[in-house]
Amino acid sequence: MAETDKDSTKSEELDEGIEVGVRRLTPERIQTVINSVLGAETGARFKAYIQTCIHCGLCSDACHFYLSNDKDPRFSPVGKVKQTIWPMIQAKGRVDAAFIRRAAQIAHTECNLCKRCVQYCPFGIDIAYMMSMVRRIIHKLGVTPLYLQDTAHSHAATMNQMWVKGDEWIDTLQWQEDEAREEIPELRIPLEKEGADIMYSVIAPEPKFQAQLIYQAAVIMHTAGVNWTMPASMGWDNSDMAMFSGDNEIMGRVKRAHFETAARLKVKKIVMGECGHAFRSVYDMGNRWLGWAMPPIPIVHAIEFYHDLLKSGRIRIARKYDKPVTLHDPCNVVRGGGLHEMARYVVSQICEQLVEMHPNREHNYCCAAGGGVINCGPPYKNKRMAGNRVKAEQLFDAKSRGAETLIAPCHNCHSGLHDIVHHYEIGLDIKFFGDIIYECMEKPENP
Template sequence: MARFERKPVTDIGIDETLKHVDEVKIKKAIDWVLKAEASARLKTFVQTCVRCGMCSGSCHHYISHDNDPTYAPAAKVKQTVWDMLDKNGNVSKEDIKKYARIAFTECNLCRRCVQFCPFGIDIAYLISLVRRICCLIGTVPQYIQDQALSHMQTTNMLWFRQDEWLDTVQWLEDELRVEIKNARIPLGKKDADVLYLAHGLEAKYMTGLLTNMAKIMNVAKIDWTMPDTDGWDYTNKAFYAQDHETMSMVVRRHYENAFNLGVKRIVMGECGHAFRTGIYEGVRFLGWKESPIPYIHGVQFFYELFMEGRIKIAKKIEEPVTVQDPCNIVRYRGMGDMIRYIIRQTCENFIDINPGYEYNYCCSAGGGMVDAGPPWKMARIEGGKVKADQIRDTGAKIVIAPCHTCHKGIEDLNDYYKLGVHVKFLTDVIAETMEIPEELRA
């Protein structure tokens, strides 16, 4: 094993916490997670791995760092989980600092390596155990801690008060009526077909995206509503910290809103991790076998609208476009064909990325890396070099990324590596190209 060498990075969420933690607390956290919380998968995966190295070339961090063996997926496990097991949990503060850096900033939990492991070892699961241990100790990047605390207090990621949410939606409805006659963004409507949950950023910084979604809803004549209480934000940043308790609370609030309003299903926008928490992670920690009400991703919803003829295209985008396959909805949930169908309906010149679908490279921002904030920006930029090269090779001018994290990650790669592309959501593409019936035009 090569020596683990990294540029020093200061993160008060990790560094300051370790000043107030002793080895007794560290061992207690490790023992609890690895002996009480972890499933049989831990023992199976650790004993099955034969160190064959098949996972190495699958990892964008490994490739982007000139095949540095310390970035290989198996090496990340060896330097964290295996190290804890070998030491029986008797590890130092410096060990924890190293574990946190690897788990939060050098692994996106993208599971691309699982596609290449001959035994199907889920390295993302093993790294998530490291994050859980760091969470119980408190050694989590400060920016992730802040967002998880906001979810804990407000059930949204940006400390947005309920009255601010209501005012924002009413303002956006007024703006939408400039284009769509008598447009509505219903709040707290009972017995609607769809409860739509928004991304926290769409209420504060990216309001145009929420407006475009409302535009689609109105043109497609969907019977819909949004929450008029807290619990409107589908993001769940506590997942990145493996804060199971807060993550579960946020998911429960989403379903409670749906039950209270009597809707038929929940539809969320373009986000990967939130969909994962909404239908699997959060549901499991709440003790439910499966989602108690259908929970639909934006890609599935848009695909359905096209298949039912509710959306018609007036003029397709002519510039060459390519696609980013978000890990949590393509590698995990198989929505690659749906995404490409929608793109072909709205774009004239689609250039598929290579490799694509479940073999597409992670954007290098997912799994909480972009949420780790400015101290770790270059870690994801450097780790995403292979992603930048992959996009450049397509020759496309537009990258369609149906995930907020992918969107931001590729924007940063675009700026740093001078790719000369524009990154768009499917929501924006559909709103831009769809036909607005004459009777709906303002």
């Protein structure tokens, strides 16, 4: 562990976002920003959390970073609060640049905002929310990790996460439509179809480097006979890294563009691909920032969508996936949306055998990639790997009981678990639900 720590400290020095930002700090600026955020942007919740926390440490065992780092108390949820918020409050914002540097690392790379600790705290204190407030301070101080800040810049400039240009987006959809028509000639990816039932939205990494997922979604939509459309304008991206960088203003702009695009197309609901953080951004955080308690247009995550299609028989499985699978419960759609039973129904319909990992459902361990952590990039990969040994153990246990394929219905989880599986040499095939459904479903006959 000590070696990993050393490695990660070394690699963190490569993060120019933090290092350059820290060099620009002045004590006055630190104090002003901390006091303005803690004073003007927090309220009853924050106050109650600080005043109620009895420092009992019961949240510790909830955290994969803590468990994976040999129960190092610096990684426990309350330990992270102790290293960030408590001194800020006690010193009334008079903390130094080195403190801010460390706070940025803690809030951005040692916490996935997974909220598992909420389930372990007798008072239900939301430490993920407190870490978000630290990130907000870090953002306002300009010390956000470089890779994450880059995605937030992309959101601000292009309204998508991956600097996808307007023509590239349409090009990619038409390219995938062309590809899919090789298989199903009458298939279309309907662009800008006003009055369609469903607007299908994805995260920018799909057109950027996983275009086959759009292909698969189109085949599923077509086969199920869904009246759907995708926007040709900005607002097609449902992802939101600004939400994780503490740039709430950009988060609000991105979410507004997304909801307004759906409203312009007069769709009944938005169906989104297999992504967790995007679900959090449209179902939990972005809508609230914009003033809606719940999303203004119903949001249907891919898990629920597939569940409904399978249950109503609109797609049929020709031959169930025969390798034993294990299922990862993504925090944002399970602890954040309660889709765990629907996910299990989908598994039961498309796979021969499910090997559960333990703990599971809303108590599942996070993938350590979510919450913008994987988006902080290569400087933190070692820390991320060391910080999720418990997940590796969980996966290895499932594999030892026969699992060969790991279903991860979330982009961040998918990438994070890919890293874990390789780093710990677990040897599991990782798939989305869409991959398996596409592979196993009955498709229209090719004439």
